[in-house]
Every structure is written in C-alpha cells, then in structure tokens.
Amino acid sequence: MKNIFLFCDAGMSTSLLVSKMRESAKVHNVDVEIQALPFGKSFEIIQNNKADCILLGPQIKFLLKDIEEKCEKHNIPLDVVNSIAYGTMNGEKVLKQAIKMIKANQNK
Template sequence: MADKKIMLVCNAGMSTSLLVSKMQKAAEADGLDADIFATASSDADNKIESEHPDILMLGPQVRYLLKSYQSKLDIPVEVINMQDYGLMNGDKVLKHALSVLDSEAAK
C-alpha cells in the first residue's frame, strides 16, 4: 500500500493525466511510494468513496468545487497552482501536496 494517496480532479480527467505521470516520476525520483491518480469532476465523489485519498487536488478549472469539498471531506482539499498546472510541473505540485499532508500530520 502506498505511503500517500493523492487524487487530482479536473473537468474531464484528461488534462490531469499528464500531470499525474509527471508527479509519479517525481515521486519515484524522491523514493516516495505514492498512489497518484486523476478523475473527472463528475466521478470524483465515487472515486473518493472507493479510493480514500489522503489529499484532493483540484485543477484550476474546477476551483469552484473547493468550498463544497472542504465542507464535506475530512481530508485536505487544495487547488493546484495555475502556473504549475499550466507548465505541468509535477515536482512542484507533488511537493505542495506533501507539504500540506505534512502540516496536517503535525496538527
């Protein structure tokens, strides 16, 4: 079982799939065992229920879902930085997710 489970959500689940592969490469390079996956916003609730992610990362195009997910989930919910998303900077997005998880664990 992976140390961290990171779920990305976007409109159709397509634009985040490249970001997922870049995040997985960054995780492997850091020696981190992470389960990183993407889904469409229309299927996000089902995936949350079946996969139990540690953190939910929203693509900038679905940032309007932030408050809704924050109010109904007991895991961190973050919007991916638009520049990092646009540049498909998997390393930065991964590091942000991990820093949020680390700060949650320290509480």
C-alpha cells in the first residue's frame, strides 16, 4: 500500500478531492491510503517517512520551497496538484498524478 498525502492551508479544502481520489482508487483497484492534512503536519509526516508521495493544494504552492529539501532528503516525491484538476475536483486525474510520481521515484 502506498501513502499519498495532500496538504493545504487547513486540510479541509482538499477533503472533497481526497474522497474523489479514494473513489477512483476503489474503481481501479489501486491499493493506496490517501489523506488530507493541514500544511503544519507536513514536517511530521516527512520526518517520520510516512509518505510515498506528497501533493500541495494550489493555494499553498508558494510553500513548495519550504519543504522541497526535506522531501528530497527523505526521497519523497513532491509536487503541486494540477490547478485545473483541483478546481474541477477531478480525483482520478490527481490520483494518476500521484501514482506517476511514485512510479518515477521508484525507478530512480
């Protein structure tokens, strides 16, 4: 099972997107655990090496540089959720983005 974390300002705006991602994972039989959390929890998740992939909500993309080095140190792929997929709550597209990141990281 792979662990995907989405971080936003308070962890609430990504909750609906996470629900959509879980629905898509279930339909496609993808074994993942997906959680939405406030950005303040990101350092704990990274430090404890609990993530296989981290995505930031578009509204906090300005914080990308704040955690980029920490993610690299722990070999955790990091990106910002595609803003169109986020705005349309396209869980399948965001799930594909995360899976692609995880696979690319495994092939390094």
